[in-house]
Amino acid sequence: MVQIKKNVDLSSFTSWMVGGPADFFCLPSNLEELREALEFAKTKTLPTTILGGGSNVLISDSGISGLTIGLKNLSGVLRSEPVADRWLLEVMAGTSKSEILKIFLKQKLAPSVFLAGIPGDVGGGVAMNAGIGEMLTPREFVEITDWVEVMRFDGSVNRLEAKKLRWTYRHCEGWQPGIIIKVGLSWKNQPEDSILVQAKSANQNRLSKQPLDMPSCGSVFVNPPGHKAAMLIDSCGLKGYTLGKTQVSLKHANFIVNLGGATCAEIWQVIQHVQTVVKAKTGVELITEVVKLGRW
Numbered sequence: 233m234v235q236i237k238k239n240v241d242l243s244s245f246t247s248w249m250v251g252g253p254a255d256f257f258c259l260p261s262n263l264e265e266l267r268e269a270l271e272f273a274k275t276k277t278l279p280t281t282i283l284g285g286g287s288n289v290l291i292s293d294s295g296i297s298g299l300t301i302g303l304k305n306l307s308g309v310l311r312s313e314p315v316a317d318r319w320l321l322e323v324m325a326g327t328s329k330s331e332i333l334k335i336f337l338k339q340k341l342a343p344s345v346f347l348a349g350i351p352g353d354v355g356g357g358v359a360m361n362a363g364i365g366e367m368l369t370p371r372e373f374v375e376i377t378d379w380v381e382v383m384r385f386d387g388s389v390n391r392l393e394a395k396k397l398r399w400t401y402r403h404c405e406g407w408q409p410g411i412i413i414k415v416g417l418s419w420k421n422q423p424e425d426s427i428l429v430q431a432k433s434a435n436q437n438r439l440s441k442q443p444l445d446m447p448s449c450g451s452v453f454v455n456p457p458g459h460k461a462a463m464l465i466d467s468c469g470l471k472g473y474t475l476g477k478t479q480v481s482l483k484h485a486n487f488i489v490n491l492g493g494a495t496c497a498e499i500w501q502v503i504q505h506v507q508t509v510v511k512a513k514t515g516v517e518l519i520t521e522v523v524k525l526g527r528w
């Protein structure tokens with residue numbers, strides 16, 4: 233039976249390490265438990281919020297109303313095998329991207345390179361169409377996803393073909409409302425000996441350019457058409473801008489880091505300051521990639 237706890241602090245469930253309590257919180261480890269959680273929310277007429285790996289969310293200091301469902305225990309690789317000329321994977325949505333990275337790496341397949349170093353779960357990767365800016369093939373989830381299975385809030389399940397969804401830069405539409413529970417992935421089964429070296433070098437590149445030793449949500453803003461958000465922010469002299477325990481990273485201007493004890497309110501003020509200065513100095517509007525959750 234699913235355990236639903238009251239008043240659970242969510243900061244440790246996010247990579248930014250900020251956020252207040254969930255009124256109710258659970259971590260279902262199978263589909264029956266997930267259904268029970270949805271039934272609980274329905275009976276009490278509570279709103280439901282989904283948390284994957286928590287690596288792209290900004291949770292309010294006042295927390296999240298209703299039931300928050302964390303999916304990290306809804307994980308596991310159900311299928312991993314060659315079929316015709318492709319390598320097929322079927323995974324639960326809470327499976328970490330690093331798990332599927334390991335499989336693609338073992339098979340020496342190209343998705344390893346863009347997946348190297350993107351945190352969070354597979355479900356979050358689909359919801360955000362996670363990927364990288366470099367012109368590699370593949371470089372986003374849209375290219376490796378065949379189908380997603382979604383549990384609706386009444387407990388029913390639909391399988392949707394990925395090509396019928398609307399995939400855009402760091403977003404995927406067409407599967408809502410509901411919870412992504414399973415994902416089918418594939419890539420052509422053409423091993424390349426250089427893949428391990430390429431994935432290692434992608435990781436080293438991240439380590440040298442990103443403040444991976446500090447809590448963050450990765451890139452805060454999407455790149456505006458024709459621009460790099462980091463370059464715009466840097467050109468406005470905002471690297472190192474600090475408010476309380478929140479700082480525009482000195483290493484990568486599109487990262488905002490928690491220096492230890494930052495609050496969501498502080499982070500949001502820094503985000504707004506960056507948007508205002510960049511708009512005033514360059515005329516370009518920065519749009520956030522990170523998803524705001526909770527009571528705002």
Ligand SMILES: Cc1cc2nc3c(=O)[nH]c(=O)nc-3n(C[C@H](O)[C@H](O)[C@H](O)COP(=O)(O)OP(=O)(O)OC[C@H]3O[C@@H](n4cnc5c(N)ncnc54)[C@H](O)[C@@H]3O)c2cc1C
Nearest residue numbers: 284285286287288352353355356357359362363412449450
């Ligand atoms: C150091 C660092 C580096 C990063 N680098 C990259 C990068 O290179 N490229 C990139 O694209 N992103 C990057 N990110 C951002 C983040 O890792 C990705 O967006 C990731 O795909 C989010 O997955 P998650 O499981 O953490 O989702 P979460 O942050 O938990 O959730 C994100 C959104 O998806 C929804 N969601 C999550 N899972 C489900 C589900 N199963 N069903 C329905 N809705 C769901 C949530 O409700 C929320 O709205 C980085 C983050 C960090 C901290």
